[in-house]
Amino acid sequence: DAGVTQSPTHLIKTRGQQVTLRCSPKSGHDTVSWYQQALGQGPQFIFQYYEEEERQRGNFPDRFSGHQFPNYSSELNVNALLLGDSALYLCASSPDLGWATGELFFGEGSRLTVL
Amino acid sequence: RKEVEQDPGPFNVPEGATVAFNCTYSNSASQSFFWYRQDCRKEPKLLMSVYSSGNEDGRFTAQLNRASQYISLLIRDSKLSDSATYLCVVGSTGTASKLTFGTGTRLQVTL
Numbered sequence: 001d002a003g004v005t006q007s008p009t010h011l012i013k014t015r016g017q018q019v020t021l022r023c024s025p026k027s028g029h030d031t032v033s034w035y036q037q038a039l040g041q042g043p044q045f046i047f048q049y050y051e052e053e054e055r056q057r058g059n060f061p062d063r064f065s066g067h068q069f070p071n072y073s074s075e076l077n078v079n080a081l082l083l084g085d086s087a088l089y090l091c092a093s094s095p096d097l098g099w100a101t102g103e104l105f106f107g108e109g110s111r112l113t114v115l
Numbered sequence: 116r117k118e119v120e121q122d123p124g125p126f127n128v129p130e131g132a133t134v135a136f137n138c139t140y141s142n143s144a145s146q147s148f149f150w151y152r153q154d155c156r157k158e159p160k161l162l163m164s165v166y167s168s169g170n171e172d173g174r175f176t177a178q179l180n181r182a183s184q185y186i187s188l189l190i191r192d193s194k195l196s197d198s199a200t201y202l203c204v205v206g207s208t209g210t211a212s213k214l215t216f217g218t219g220t221r222l223q224v225t226l
Contacts (some may be wrong), residue, residue, distance in 0.1 A: 033213065040123070042202050042216035056213050069126065090158060100206060102149040104214055106158035 002027065004093050012113045013081050021076040021110045023092030031055075032074040033104070034066060035090040045088055049074050050096060050098035078112075086114045116141050119217035127223045129208030132193050136220045138186040147206030148179050150188050152216050153219065154199045162188075162201070193224045 005024045012076035013019050018071045025032050031050045035043035049068035072093075078085055088109040098104050121138045128134045140148075148165035159183040163170065164224055165177040165186055176189040 006216050035216070040218075042121075042218045045213050045215060047152075049215060058213075081126070096216075100205065102147060102161050102164050102204065102214070104161065106160070108158050 004091055004092050004105050006089075006107035006110050007106065010111045010113075012038055012115060015081055015083060015115050017081050017114075018079045019081060019112060020076065021078075021091075021109060021112075022087050023072070023074045023076070023093075025072050025091075026105050027099075027104070028108030029093035029095055030072050031094045031096050031098055032068055032072065033092045033094070034074070034076045035092060035106075036060070037088040037090055037109070039087075046076070081114045083114050086112060088112075116219075118142060118215045119203055119205050121217040123220060125221040125223050127225060129130050129225055130193055130195060132224075133189065133191045134193055134222060135190075136201055136203075136222075137187075138189045138217055139216075140184050140186070140205045141205075142207055142215075143184060144207065145152055145184075145205045145207045148177075148186050149204040149206070149214070150175075150177055150186075150205050151202040152199045153170070153202055158203055158215070161193075169205050190222075193222075195224050195226070198222055198224045 033048040034046040037043045048056040052068045063079045090109045092108045094102045150161040150162040152162045153159040169178045174191045200219040202219045
């Protein structure tokens with residue numbers, strides 16, 4: 001049973017560019033959350049998708065957008081990249097109500113460097 | 116004020132020592148509480164849930180004090196393999212069903 005898979009694992013972009021990160025959730029999970037983890041910090045909640053809709057959103061600008069597909073996989077898009085967007089982007093899948101059970105399974109992340 | 120606050124450490128302890136981590140949260144409506152473990156350059160993984168009655172899993176004991184909005188994790192008989200960052204996590208529902216992570220507390224267990 002494959003866990004959460006993310007791609008790409010590493011990427012380098014320059015300021016002003018756009019990036020798309022991809023995530024396939026764990027089998028049986030229908031909820032996907034995206035987190036940004038800067039060096040030395042805990043994961044910061046970006047947004048959560050359920051049934052192809054953005055259900056919750058953290059304190060991130062509109063440059064951060066996402067999508068969930070019918071097979072529950074998800075994409076995170078970041079436009080007009082800034083140096084401060086350099087971070088590890090973690091995708092986490094859970095069954096619905098994963099917030100209550102802590103059943104949040106993370107992928108290994110996509111490490112984005114913005115130059 | 117951050118939603119979840121932890122002492123970032125690092126905590127440097129010898130093998131066999133007992134170490135305790137604390138965490139406070141600001142949202143009194145929070146309903147679920149967890150400790151996650153994150154190894155260097157790896158993804159976070161659930162270590163244990165935290166209940167008001169307290170719960171134990173081997174050498175690990177977690178406690179929750181709702182009145183003080185305080186969570187703790189106690190590790191007894193520390194092992195080298197316990198070296199990691201421990202993330203305090205709080206779950207909330209309503210209009211914001213999500214898990215909120217603290218900054219993490221780094222533990223280094225030494226010989």
